[in-house]
Structures are given as C-alpha cells and as structure tokens.
Amino acid sequence: MNEKFFDLKSEKQDKMINASLHLFADNGYKHASTDDIVREAGISKGLLFHYFINKQGLYSFLIDYSVRYLLYEYDRTVGEETDYFAFFDKLESAKLNVLRNYPYMYKFIDRAMAETDPDIKAISNPELERYHLAVESYKNKLSTPNLRSAITLAQLETLIKHTVSGLTSEQLKSGRPDPDALNIEISSYISLLKTLSTVS
Amino acid sequence: MNEKFFDLKSEKQDKMINASLHLFADNGYKHASTDDIVREAGISKGLLFHYFINKQGLYSFLIDYSVRYLLYEYDRTVGEETDYFAFFDKLESAKLNVLRNYPYMYKFIDRAMAETDPDIKAISNPELERYHLAVESYKNKLSTPNLRSAITLAQLETLIKHTVSGLTSEQLKSGRPDPDALNIEISSYISLLKTLSTVS
DNA sequence: TTTGGAATTGTCCACATTGGTCAATATATG
DNA sequence: CATATATTGACCAATGTGGACAATTCCAAA
Numbered sequence: 096m097n098e099k100f101f102d103l104k105s106e107k108q109d110k111m112i113n114a115s116l117h118l119f120a121d122n123g124y125k126h127a128s129t130d131d132i133v134r135e136a137g138i139s140k141g142l143l144f145h146y147f148i149n150k151q152g153l154y155s156f157l158i159d160y161s162v163r164y165l166l167y168e169y170d171r172t173v174g175e176e177t178d179y180f181a182f183f184d185k186l187e188s189a190k191l192n193v194l195r196n197y198p199y200m201y202k203f204i205d206r207a208m209a210e211t212d213p214d215i216k217a218i219s220n221p222e223l224e225r226y227h228l229a230v231e232s233y234k235n236k237l238s239t240p241n242l243r244s245a246i247t248l249a250q251l252e253t254l255i256k257h258t259v260s261g262l263t264s265e266q267l268k269s270g271r272p273d274p275d276a277l278n279i280e281i282s283s284y285i286s287l288l289k290t291l292s293t294v295s
Numbered sequence: 296m297n298e299k300f301f302d303l304k305s306e307k308q309d310k311m312i313n314a315s316l317h318l319f320a321d322n323g324y325k326h327a328s329t330d331d332i333v334r335e336a337g338i339s340k341g342l343l344f345h346y347f348i349n350k351q352g353l354y355s356f357l358i359d360y361s362v363r364y365l366l367y368e369y370d371r372t373v374g375e376e377t378d379y380f381a382f383f384d385k386l387e388s389a390k391l392n393v394l395r396n397y398p399y400m401y402k403f404i405d406r407a408m409a410e411t412d413p414d415i416k417a418i419s420n421p422e423l424e425r426y427h428l429a430v431e432s433y434k435n436k437l438s439t440p441n442l443r444s445a446i447t448l449a450q451l452e453t454l455i456k457h458t459v460s461g462l463t464s465e466q467l468k469s470g471r472p473d474p475d476a477l478n479i480e481i482s483s484y485i486s487l488l489k490t491l492s493t494v495s
Numbered sequence: 496t497t498t499g500g501a502a503t504t505g506t507c508c509a510c511a512t513t514g515g516t517c518a519a520t521a522t523a524t525g
Numbered sequence: 526c527a528t529a530t531a532t533t534g535a536c537c538a539a540t541g542t543g544g545a546c547a548a549t550t551c552c553a554a555a
C-alpha cells in the first residue's frame with residue numbers, strides 16, 4: 096500500500112476503511128465490488144487504487160489494520176485485570192469501543208474466517224491466528240471464580256461468549272447501534288451470570 | 296413456479312433447494328449467481344429456469360418453502376408442550392432436525408431478513424412475519440417457571456436464545472455439522488440454565 | 496502570483512459474469 | 526417403436542468487473 100494514506104485526516108481514512116469493511120463483510124471478497132466501496136466512501140475510483148494498489152492490497156491492509164486495532168484496544172482497556180468477571184466486562188467494553196468507530200470490523204473478521212479463495216486465506220490466516228492466540232493468552236491469566244458445582248468454567252465461558260455476541264449482533268442488525276446502551280445491557284448479563292453461577 | 300418440480304424424486308429436489316439456500320445465504324439475493332447454484336446442484340441451467348421461471352421465482356419459492364417447512368417441523372415436534380424448559384428443548388430438537396436436511400435454511404432466513412431490495416422485501420416480508428408470529432404464539436402458551444429472584448423470565452429467554460444459536464452457528468462453521476452431538480450439547484445447556492435459574 | 500508537486504477525479508477499456516433463452520438430446524413410459 | 530417429458534449446454538445481450546491514466550484541483554512555498 097501507499098503509506099501516504101496515513102497522512103490523510105483520520106476522518107477520511109475511516110470513511111474509506113468503513114466502506115471497505117462493510118462491503119467485504121456483507122458480500123465476501125469476491126462479490127464486494129470496488130465500485131460499491133468507492134461510492135459508499137464518497138471518493139473516486141482512482142483514489143482507492145492510488146492508496147491500495149489493487150483489490151487484494153486493500154483487503155490485506157484491512158486484515159492487518161483490524162487485527163492490530165482490536166488487539167490494541169483490548170490491551171488498552173483490559174490491562175492487567177485478572178478477576179474473571181471484571182475481565183469479561185472490560186473486554187466487552189473494549190469491543191464496544193471498536194464498534195463505535197468501526198461498526199463492521201467484527202463482521203469483517205468473521206467473514207474473513209469463512210473465505211475460501213486460497214490467495215485470500217494466505218493473506219488473512221496468519222493475522223487471524225495472531226488474533227486468536229492473543230485472546231487466548233489473556234484468558235490463561237485469569238483467576239478461577241468460585242463456581243457452584245452445577246456449572247463448569249468452560250460452560251460459563253460459553254454462556255458469556257454467546258450471550259454477548261448474540262446481544263451485539265442483534266443490535267447491529269437494528270440500524271444504528273447504541274454502544275452505550277449495549278454496554279449497560281451486556282454488563283448486566285455478565286453480572287447476572289456471576290450471580291447465578293458463583294457461590295456466595 | 297412449475298409444480299412438476301414436486302414430482303422429481305426428493306433427493307434431487309433437495310439438491311436444488313440446498314444449493315440455492317446455500318448461495319443465497321452466503322451472498323445475498325443480488326450476488327448469488329444462478330450459474331453457481333446450478334453448478335453446486337449438479338444440474339443444468341435450463342432445468343433450474345424450467346422449474347422456477349426466473350431468479351426471483353426461485354427466491355420466492357425458497358422463502359415460502361422454508362417458512363412452511365420450519366413451522367411444520369416445529370408443530371410436529373413441539374406439539375402441545377407447555378412446560379417452559381421442555382418446550383425449548385423440543386423446539387431446539389426440531390431446529391436440529393431441519394438442519395439435518397437443510398443446513399443453510401436458518402442462515403438463508405437470517406439473510407432474507409437483511410435484504411434491502413424492495414422487490415425482494417415485498418416477497419419475503421409477509422412470510423417472515425408469519426414465521427415470527429407463529430413462534431411468538433407458542434411462547435404465549437408456556438407455563439411460567441419458578442425463577443430465582445435474581446433473574447427475570449426475559450433474561451432467561453435471552454440467555455437460552457443466544458446460547459443455543461451461538462452453539463448452532465459455531466457447529467455450522469466447522470464443516471459438516473453433527474446434529475446429534477449438537478442436540479445433546481444444547482440439551483445440557485438448557486438443563487444447566489434450568490438448574491441455575493430456578494428455585495428447587 | 497507563480498510554480499510544482501501532491502491529492503483527486505472520472506472516463507475508458509478489455510474482459511468476465513450476469514440472468515435468461517431455446518433448439519437439441521437424452522430418458523422414460525406405454 | 527413412438528410419444529411425451531426431463532434435461533442439456535451453447536449462446537446472447539446487457540451489465541459489472543478490476544484496473545489504468547490523462548486530466549484536473551488543491552495547496553504550500555517561493
């Protein structure tokens with residue numbers, strides 16, 4: 096890519112990034128058209144190719160940028176938190192901050208995992224792996240909560256994971272998401288699960 | 296559509312249906328190509344148009360067929376069950392039966408809800424509405440479980456809904472799904488949530 | 496004001512893909 | 526055999542594709 100891209104004012108950068116994330120997320124690599132991206136970003140075709148050389152270069156940049164951004168945001172927000180429930184609370188709050196700036200970043204990453212084209216997989220796999228490993232390493236540092244005998248730690252984590260991602264994607268579908276309201280809702284479910292699953 | 300379609304042996308019908316569900320689910324109406332559908336179904340282009348007239352006709356048939364099939368399967372499996380947890384257990388087992396025959400039917404319905412083209416919305420909206428209403432009417436007949444004071448009925452339902460759909464879509468992504476194993480897993484989570492949320 | 500390099504445009508193009516048609520052929524049935 | 530029906534796949538006009546590039550706008554320094 097052309098590094099001059101980062102000299103643009105960040106508002107314009109983000110318009111290009113968000114339009115690209117959106118169309119790749121919704122349509123996959125093959126069916127996301129650069130014409131559509133350009134139209135949604137409000138820039139000319141020439142400019143997009145000026146900064147990213149070709150479609151693959153754009154995709155590759157987005158993978159790189161997204162993983163970097165997500166991990167940075169996690170690190171910034173989660174810090175050294177080791178308490179189990181507090182960790183998830185902070186992690187989700189970090190995710191919502193991402194959503195605030197890049198509403199389609201998660202869906203993009205999700206779709207990237209499902210791409211089949213070998214060239215595209217070769218580009219994205221290492222970065223996606225890196226993301227996955229980083230998240231796992233957070234979890235390894237957590238304290239074990241004092242659970243009721245009816246539930247295991249793995250089960251609790253499954254409940255948290257799916258509930259949170261379900262609530263999030265539900266909001267995303269309903270037009271403009273409200274990250275603050277969502278933050279409160281997610282917090283309340285995490286605390287609910289804490290109450291239900293731990294011994295007092 | 297051409298009613299002769301139903302005279303084909305059901306194996307062939309399902310190959311056409313599944314290929315169509317798959318490509319519409321993954322790419323949306325606009326970007327799902329009839330060439331791809333035909334290739335995946337292992338039939339000729341002419342045959343597809345012989346039975347469904349045009350792309351819109353095919354889509355319209357699929358919406359109709361899917362909603363009809365889902366509701367039939369629910370009715371068959373759930374019956375008159377009114378116990379709260381038993382109901383969800385049966386409902387999920389019905390869903391898994393659908394998955395067994397039509398792995399992409401849910402994703403198709405999900406994507407249909409997100410279509411923006413007005414013609415397509417006009418086709419799918421009434422059927423999707425019908426589906427939604429039917430599911431709601433089941434829920435209205437349920438007994439209220441005896442919950443711990445920490446949790447409300449709405450919260451419990453949210454936990455069940457997202458956990459179940461999360462577990463399901465996780466399986467779907469991992470190549471060939473194993474509905475029997477998934478059934479057991481989902482049952483165990485429903486029973487877990489029952490234990491955690493009810494007073495003994 | 497002038498100048499020169501950078502950002503930005505949008506038209507243009509060769510080619511691929513699109514939904515859909517249709518005459519030809521295979522298959523089954525009686 | 527004959528007849529009807531299921532099925533094929535080459536073909537088409539229209540549209541969409543990624544990418545190139547000469548032309549323009551913009552803006553800071555001289």
